[in-house]
Amino acid sequence: MDRLKGKSAVITGAGSGIGRASALRFAAEGASVAVTDIVEEAAEAVAEEIRAAGGQAIGLRVDVAEEEALKEMIARTISAFGKLDILFNNAVNTAAGKKKRDVDFLQFDQAVFHEIVQVNVLGGVLASKYAIPHMLERGEGCILFTSSTSSLGGDVAQFSYGASKAMVNWYVKTIATTYGKRGVRCNGLIPGVIETPAMKGWADEKMQAAFMALHNVPRLGQPEDIAALAVFLASDEAAYVNGALFKCDGGITASLPFAQLQRDFLLPRHEASPS
C-alpha cells in the first residue's frame, strides 16, 4: 500500500510500542520517516529496520523535554527529506519508575506533574511550533498527537498523566482551529489499553485479564492498531477529518463501564442472543 507515498514524517517516541509500529507502517506506506526517541539506539534500530526493508529512514536521539532538540529535530527532518508533511507527537512520559509518585493524590508531587506535562504536552506543542511555519509555507501539513482514554474520565491514579492528556486534547482542537483553513490538519489518537512493552511492564496478569473483560472486542489492542489509525489520519483519505479525537479502544468508552461485567446476568435473558 502506498497511502503515504512521497510524504515525509517525523515520529517522536518511535523507538518502541505505538511509535515504533507507526514508523514501520508509515514506511511501508511509502513515507520517509525520521524515527526519534530519547534512547538513541532504539531510534537507530527502528530506522535500520526500515532501511533493511527498502524504506527511507533516519534515526535521531531527541529528548522532547528540550525545546532546542525539537527545533533541531524539525530542521534535520526537513534537510534529510526536503520537506515535512507529517509530525506525529507520540513521545510520552508515563512516570514509570516514579509510579508511586503519581498514584496517591495526597502525595501529589508538583515536580512529577511538571516533568510529565513538559514531555506529554509541551513536547508536542513546541514541536508543532517549529513544524507549522514550514507547513504553512507549503500550504499543507498534518499533525498527530497521541492522547489517551485517560484524558476522558476520572481516575484513581495517574493524576498528572491523565491531566496531561486532557491538555493534549485541547491543543489538538486549537491547532486545528487556528491553522486548519490554511491547510494544517491536526488530530488526536486516543488509544485504549494497548499491549505495549510499557503496559506489560506495569500491569500484572490479573490486571490485564480485567482489562480484557471490559472490552467490546475479543482481544486487547496492539500497537499496529494505532499505527493503522495514524496512517489513515495522516493520509489524504482523512482530508475532511480535523480537530478530531479518534478513539481506538476496543469500544471500552462506548459502553456503560460495567456493561460487559453483566454478561452472566443479562445474556441468559436474551433468548435470541446467539452468544
Add this chain to the structure above:
Amino acid sequence: MRRLEGRIAIVTGGAGGIGSATARRFTQEGAKVLVADINEASAELVAGQIGGETSAAGYDAADPASIEAMIALAVSRYGRLDILHNNAALTAPEIVQSDTTAVGIPLEVWDAVMAVNLRGYLAACKYAIPVMLSQGGGAIINTASGSGLVGDLSRIAYGASKAGAIAITRSIATQHGRQGIRCNAIAPGLILTEATQKAVPELVSIISHHVLTPRLGRPEDVAAVAAFLASDDAGFINGETIRCNGGSLEHQPHTHELSLFLDQVASA
C-alpha cells in the same frame, strides 16, 4: 487499495451522494456491493456505472419486511455478508420541510422520519447480524450526523433519529463486539452533495466559516472513512462515532468573529 478484497457489502441509500460514493469506494477496495435504495432505477444506474460484480436492489427502509428481503437477497446473490453500511435517510422534500420544531412538527412526520432513519437501521442490523455471526463476524457502519450530537434550529426529528443511530451503534458494539461484530458510526458535517446544494444554498457560506479545512466536504471523504472502518485497519475500533466534518464541532463557536476582531486590532 484492496483492503476489502472478496468482502460482500450492502450500502443502503446507495443511489444518493454519500451512498454511491461509498459503494464505488468499497468496490474499488475489492468488495462486491449491493447498492440498495428506494429508487431502484437510480440504484441500477449507480451499480451499472460502478460495474464489476456490484449490483442493485430496490427496497423500502420504512418497511421491515422489505429490509429483511433485501438482506436475504444480498446473501443469496453473493453467498455471505461482511459489511453493512446503513446510510438511507428520508429525504422527501415534503417531509424535510415539515420536520421543524417540537411545536411545529406534525407527529406523523416524526414517525415517518424515525421509521426510515432509525428503525430502518435497527431492522437492517437485526437481520444482518445473525448472518455475520454465522460467519464469525462483520462490520456495520451507520451514517449518523453532526445533528445527532448537537442541537439545530430545525429538523428536530432528523437530529433525534441520528442521535438514536449513535446510541444503537454503541449498544450493538457492546452487545455483539465480543462475538466479532464491529459497529461504528460516521457523523458527517457539511458535505456538498446535490441534495445539500439544492436544499439551502445560502447556509453553505455560513457553515463554511466553521469548517476548519481549506475546502468543504465531499461524499468521497465520507466514503474514505467508511472504507477505513470497514477494513481490518479498524479492528480495534468499536462503538465509535467518527466525525467527518472538517473540524466544524471542535472549535469555540466564536472563533471566526474573534479572528476578524484580532485582525482589526492588529491593523489599527
